[in-house]
Amino acid sequence: MNSMRRFLVPAGVAALLALSACSSSSDDSSGGESAAPAASKLIVVITPSPDNVFFKAEQDAAAAEAKKLGYETLVLSHDDDPTKQSQEIDTAISRKAAAIILDNAGADSSEAAIQRAKDNKIPTFLIDREINKTGVAVAQIVSNNAQGAGLGGQEFAKLMGNKGEYAELTGKATDTNAGVRSQGYHGILDQYPDMKMVAQQSANWDQAEALQKTQTILQAHPAIKGIIAGNDTMALGAWAAVQAAKKDIVVVGFDGSPDVVNSITKGGIKATVLQPASKISQMAVQQADEYIKNGKASQPEKQSIDCVLVNADNAASVTDFAVAGS
Amino acid sequence: MIDTKVPAPAPPAARGGRHDTLARAALLLLRGRTLVVLVVLVIFFSAISSEYLTQSNLILMTKHVAINAILAIGVTFVILTGGIDLSVGSIAGLSSMVAGGLLFTGLHVPGGTVFFSVAVVVVIGIVVGALVGAVNGLLVTRFKVAPFIATLGMLYVARGAAQLLSNGGTFPDLAGTDARGNTGFHVIGVDSWLGIPVAVWIMVVVAAGAIVLTTKTPFGRRIFAVGGNERAATLAGIRVNRVKIAVYVLSGCCAALAGLLLTSELGAAYPDTATTYELNAIAAAVLGGTALAGGRGTIVGTVMGAFVIGFLSDGLVLVGVSTFWQSVVKGAVIVLAVVTEQAQQRLQSGLAKRVA
Numbered sequence: 001m002n003s004m005r006r007f008l009v010p011a012g013v014a015a016l017l018a019l020s021a022c023s024s025s026s027d028d029s030s031g032g033e034s035a036a037p038a039a040s041k042l043i044v045v046i047t048p049s050p051d052n053v054f055f056k057a058e059q060d061a062a063a064a065e066a067k068k069l070g071y072e073t074l075v076l077s078h079d080d081d082p083t084k085q086s087q088e089i090d091t092a093i094s095r096k097a098a099a100i101i102l103d104n105a106g107a108d109s110s111e112a113a114i115q116r117a118k119d120n121k122i123p124t125f126l127i128d129r130e131i132n133k134t135g136v137a138v139a140q141i142v143s144n145n146a147q148g149a150g151l152g153g154q155e156f157a158k159l160m161g162n163k164g165e166y167a168e169l170t171g172k173a174t175d176t177n178a179g180v181r182s183q184g185y186h187g188i189l190d191q192y193p194d195m196k197m198v199a200q201q202s203a204n205w206d207q208a209e210a211l212q213k214t215q216t217i218l219q220a221h222p223a224i225k226g227i228i229a230g231n232d233t234m235a236l237g238a239w240a241a242v243q244a245a246k247k248d249i250v251v252v253g254f255d256g257s258p259d260v261v262n263s264i265t266k267g268g269i270k271a272t273v274l275q276p277a278s279k280i281s282q283m284a285v286q287q288a289d290e291y292i293k294n295g296k297a298s299q300p301e302k303q304s305i306d307c308v309l310v311n312a313d314n315a316a317s318v319t320d321f322a323v324a325g326s
Numbered sequence: 327m328i329d330t331k332v333p334a335p336a337p338p339a340a341r342g343g344r345h346d347t348l349a350r351a352a353l354l355l356l357r358g359r360t361l362v363v364l365v366v367l368v369i370f371f372s373a374i375s376s377e378y379l380t381q382s383n384l385i386l387m388t389k390h391v392a393i394n395a396i397l398a399i400g401v402t403f404v405i406l407t408g409g410i411d412l413s414v415g416s417i418a419g420l421s422s423m424v425a426g427g428l429l430f431t432g433l434h435v436p437g438g439t440v441f442f443s444v445a446v447v448v449v450i451g452i453v454v455g456a457l458v459g460a461v462n463g464l465l466v467t468r469f470k471v472a473p474f475i476a477t478l479g480m481l482y483v484a485r486g487a488a489q490l491l492s493n494g495g496t497f498p499d500l501a502g503t504d505a506r507g508n509t510g511f512h513v514i515g516v517d518s519w520l521g522i523p524v525a526v527w528i529m530v531v532v533a534a535g536a537i538v539l540t541t542k543t544p545f546g547r548r549i550f551a552v553g554g555n556e557r558a559a560t561l562a563g564i565r566v567n568r569v570k571i572a573v574y575v576l577s578g579c580c581a582a583l584a585g586l587l588l589t590s591e592l593g594a595a596y597p598d599t600a601t602t603y604e605l606n607a608i609a610a611a612v613l614g615g616t617a618l619a620g621g622r623g624t625i626v627g628t629v630m631g632a633f634v635i636g637f638l639s640d641g642l643v644l645v646g647v648s649t650f651w652q653s654v655v656k657g658a659v660i661v662l663a664v665v666t667e668q669a670q671q672r673l674q675s676g677l678a679k680r681v682a
Binding site: 049050051053056077173199200201202206208211212213215216217219220221222233236237240244258259262 | 377380382383386489494496498516596598600643645649650
């Protein structure tokens with residue numbers, strides 16, 4: 001027992017240290033905090049938790065583009081908490097940032113904070129999620145979620161042969177995109193009289209929650225032939241449940257994350273809708289750069305970027321939230 | 327369900343015998359309230375959905391219960407000593423990420439990358455939980471930090487550490503490869519043995535071990551003594567600090583185990599694994615009649631509490647109730663449980679006085 005302990009304790013510590021050491025090599029958030037630049041050469045990037053690879057791609061693309069254009073970056077995560085987001089915008093203000101790139105924590109709860117940045121002469125460039133008010137942010141560059149959900153809904157109906165029972169996993173109710181995507185799906189699916197939604201549950205964008213809820217839904221409705229999810233992490237959770245139940249069920253997601261794309265190439269999940277996350281982040285940084293240099297916006301405020309459907313046909317050509325050639 | 331601190335039923339007093347019998351019946355009902363609630367839930371949902379009381383659904387729900395039950399058993403040890411452990415959800419997440427990292431990217435050592443077998447990875451994951459628990463215990467005993475604060479701090483530290491391990495990312499594929507000799511992680515979370523999921527067997531083993539530990543061993547008696555009256559326990563020669571550190575280590579181990587089961591089932595490790603699960607675990611303990619002040623409670627009660635929470639949540643999903651109502655109902659049941667606990671206390675002390 002004692003010798004066992006003598007071996008295992010250092011082994012555990014070593015494992016921890018090694019893992020943390022190898023992963024902290026990539027440069028972003030942690031390093032930015034200490035190095036305060038004298039002038040306005042700082043771009044602050046705020047997104048939801050990089051736990052979801054989609055937001056990680058957003059952060060990485062924005063940070064890389066900003067560095068390329070000669071800016072310092074501070075990358076923060078608000079974890080979908082508007083209060084935390086507000087505090088992080090205060091940080092940007094006190095650091096006298098040149099611009100903020102923001103994937104916001106909720107349309108209505110974000111306006112005041114963005115306005116505060118504007119009052120302090122810091123331009124905000126919104127990515128991925130819109131707000132309802134115009135004239136507060138300099139730009140709102142979002143992927144066209146309604147168009148994308150339409151694509152996803154159409155593919156889902158096609159995969160199901162336009163008939164049968166299905167379930168829908170929706171995102172966090174406070175997030176605008178959860179509603180927009182669900183509406184987009186139903187705008188298509190409700191036109192098919194033989195397709196019947198037998199269960200609709202929110203899994204709060206969470207993989208484990210999606211797994212458990214799908215398992216329970218499959219208990220209640222064993223005849224289900226398809227599951228359509230509001231994002232890819234939930235699609236992955238649903239797919240784990242489908243695999244465990246050894247059933248033949250069509251799963252469709254939204255985001256175009258590498259894990260789902262990988263699953264599609266292996267014939268697991270059937271389709272997803274790719275949001276050009278990296279492209280949007282780069283556009284936002286480029287426009288921020290132009291705004292900083294010229295003092296005015298180069299593009300209209302509302303910019304909508306079309307999504308791309310990813311299925312077995314084109315999955316192989318997808319890398320890092322971008323389809324080759326699009 | 328059986329309350330260790332309740333005095334043995336006294337012979338009925340001569341006066342007011344009928345009244346006492348009624349009170350005694352009520353008390354019995356109150357003491358078994360978790361079981362009563364569970365039975366009511368099962369009857370209620372079976373009436374609404376024919377799919378609820380099927381063998382496959384019962385097995386599935388029990389599998390969902392297993393994760394919270396294992397977390398809650400660990401937390402119960404701590405609560406019995408009068409402490410609290412808010413860090414179990416984060417510990418589950420940390421051990422999940424450690425195991426995920428070891429399986430997916432391996433351990434980087436000078437000169438290459440080492441992959442461990444699944445058994446070793448599971449042991450390392452649990453050791454990580456034990457270590458974090460030990461830190462909690464040391465903070466509470468040596469540094470005299472209030473358990474609420476020490477474990478609240480650990481809630482953030484362990485979650486942050488989990489995020490640092492992957493820089494916030496997910497370890498997406500834990501299947502392992504034959505070449506690395508690390509296949510088979512799915513056994514604990516996905517596979518079944520004799521038709522029952524392995525995770526459920528693990529819960530049974532953990533629960534049985536915890537029941538024996540609390541009711542049949544000197545260590546168990548010391549836990550109750552420390553929680554009942556710490557000063558008296560010290561005077562009786564119990565090394566209170568040792569007992570306390572031990573319960574936090576046990577809690578950390580249980581949390582790590584729960585995290586590994588969850589990760590195995592999902593086939594992926596992400597840093598937000600088991601976020602806010604500590605609240606479900608504490609709720610299960612409280613529902614099962616464990617007093618937050620310490621010294622009173624049972625493992626069986628906690629497991630029953632976990633069953634009530636799990637069967638309730640899954641039932642609500644099964645019949646298609648919206649997420650918002652699910653929260654409202656769950657919260658109401660927890661508060662109601664504490665209200666009935668108070669009623670039980672009053673009735674008990676009333677009866678005790680009458681006998682005396």
